[in-house]
Amino acid sequence: MRPPLAPDLNSPRRADPSAAHRPWSREPWAHAPKRVGDGSDQIADLSDPAKRPAAPRPAADGASDRDEPARPLVLSTWRHGLPANAAAIAALRAGGSALDAAEAGVMVTERDPENLSVGLAGLPDRDGIVTLDAAIMDHQGRAGAVCFVQGVRHPISLARRVMERTPHVLLAGAGAEQFAREQGFEILANELSPTARARYEAWLVESRYAPVVNVENQTSRPMPAARRGGPEDHDTIGMVVLDGEGRLAASCTTSGLGFKMHGRVGDSPIVGAGLYVDGEVGAATCTGLGETVLKTLASFLAVERMRSGDSPQQACQSAIARIVARNPNPETYQVGILAIDRQGRSGAFAVQQGFDYAWSTLDRAEHRDAAWAIG
Numbered sequence: 001m002r003p004p005l006a007p008d009l010n011s012p013r014r015a016d017p018s019a020a021h022r023p024w025s026r027e028p029w030a031h032a033p034k035r036v037g038d039g040s041d042q043i044a045d046l047s048d049p050a051k052r053p054a055a056p057r058p059a060a061d062g063a064s065d066r067d068e069p070a071r072p073l074v075l076s077t078w079r080h081g082l083p084a085n086a087a088a089i090a091a092l093r094a095g096g097s098a099l100d101a102a103e104a105g106v107m108v109t110e111r112d113p114e115n116l117s118v119g120l121a122g123l124p125d126r127d128g129i130v131t132l133d134a135a136i137m138d139h140q141g142r143a144g145a146v147c148f149v150q151g152v153r154h155p156i157s158l159a160r161r162v163m164e165r166t167p168h169v170l171l172a173g174a175g176a177e178q179f180a181r182e183q184g185f186e187i188l189a190n191e192l193s194p195t196a197r198a199r200y201e202a203w204l205v206e207s208r209y210a211p212v213v214n215v216e217n218q219t220s221r222p223m224p225a226a227r228r229g230g231p232e233d234h235d236t237i238g239m240v241v242l243d244g245e246g247r248l249a250a251s252c253t254t255s256g257l258g259f260k261m262h263g264r265v266g267d268s269p270i271v272g273a274g275l276y277v278d279g280e281v282g283a284a285t286c287t288g289l290g291e292t293v294l295k296t297l298a299s300f301l302a303v304e305r306m307r308s309g310d311s312p313q314q315a316c317q318s319a320i321a322r323i324v325a326r327n328p329n330p331e332t333y334q335v336g337i338l339a340i341d342r343q344g345r346s347g348a349f350a351v352q353q354g355f356d357y358a359w360s361t362l363d364r365a366e367h368r369d370a371a372w373a374i375g
């Protein structure tokens with residue numbers, strides 16, 4: 001049962017009334033912002049070389065540009081991308097298209113009961129409710145998305161149905177759930193997993209919204225270093241696919257940032273922000289602090305840079321530079337971006353250290369560290 005409505009929007013609901021809740025006024029952004037200038041002092045001026053973000057740090061295993069082009073090719077965000085990529089490659093081997101692979105791949109992450117930021121086992125919002133966002137796009141420029149949905153095990157498949165069976169691109173909330181029912185999707189009770197409940201109750205003690213950089217690589221249980229990257233190690237996922245026939249697709253699915261405001265929707269289901277595909281050029285997807293991506297349409301930007309002649313790696317760096325230029329205090333947030341082009345070249349870049357991804361062809365699967373901009 002849903003908790004009763006809070007008396008005002010800035011009051012989180014508490015699952016346990018005995019929890020030691022501190023006043024909401026401790027939440028920094030609940031106050032009127034202190035003005036310390038217009039913020040322009042913190043926004044990089046990219047026309048001035050002295051003010052550009054620091055030169056990209058090399059990835060531990062080198063920049064993606066070093067690769068020979070590969071086709072088919074699948075990239076996905078974070079370490080948990082390896083099992084997702086394996087499912088995508090299996091779909092391609094079975095004769096599926098890039099679109100089939102992009103859906104099948106991220107479904108692995110969505111059905112993972114231990115995952116804390118994708119699917120029904122994800123962390124809830126500050127009212128204790130898990131809400132899901134997903135989007136999918138293909139080489140023909142077709143797109144479908146759902147946002148703020150509850151109780152749907154595979155929002156990526158619902159997004160695909162929106163694309164294929166409605167005249168719309170994005171369905172939200174109750175309307176998306178109604179469409180899901182009409183399409184035969186089961187709507188499950190939206191109960192928190194034991195881990196998500198424990199994390200939520202711990203969060204209620206202070207009720208501070210403070211997204212953690214690289215939280216995607218935190219797992220719901222402690223994991224020995226040797227098992228990192230394995231099937232238990234996973235979180236929010238964006239995937240880009242080039243199939244053997246040169247078709248591109250992208251998918252993105254998430255429960256969003258933990259302890260967000262109820263109703264908050266991030267970049268993941270927004271075409272151009274969380275993902276973008278142009279069948280003549282390439283595809284890109286983003287992960288991280290969605291608000292920064294929404295304000296820069298970073299996936300669209302990266303694809304347009306590729307259209308103008310950038311390699312996927314250069315395009316990723318340009319998109320991250322724009323995010324850093326337009327969003328102050330980059331040391332406080334993380335965004336990672338992946339891109340591929342029609343030739344099968346790939347790129348990966350992040351605001352700061354710690355973004356990793358999975359790179360897979362028919363016969364190779366690699367866990368790679370992305371290069372980064374600041375720090």
Ligand code: SD4
Nearest residue numbers: 236256257266287288290
């Ligand atoms: C969001 N971009 O809702 C998502 C969160 C994410 O890895 O990608 N986490 O803002």
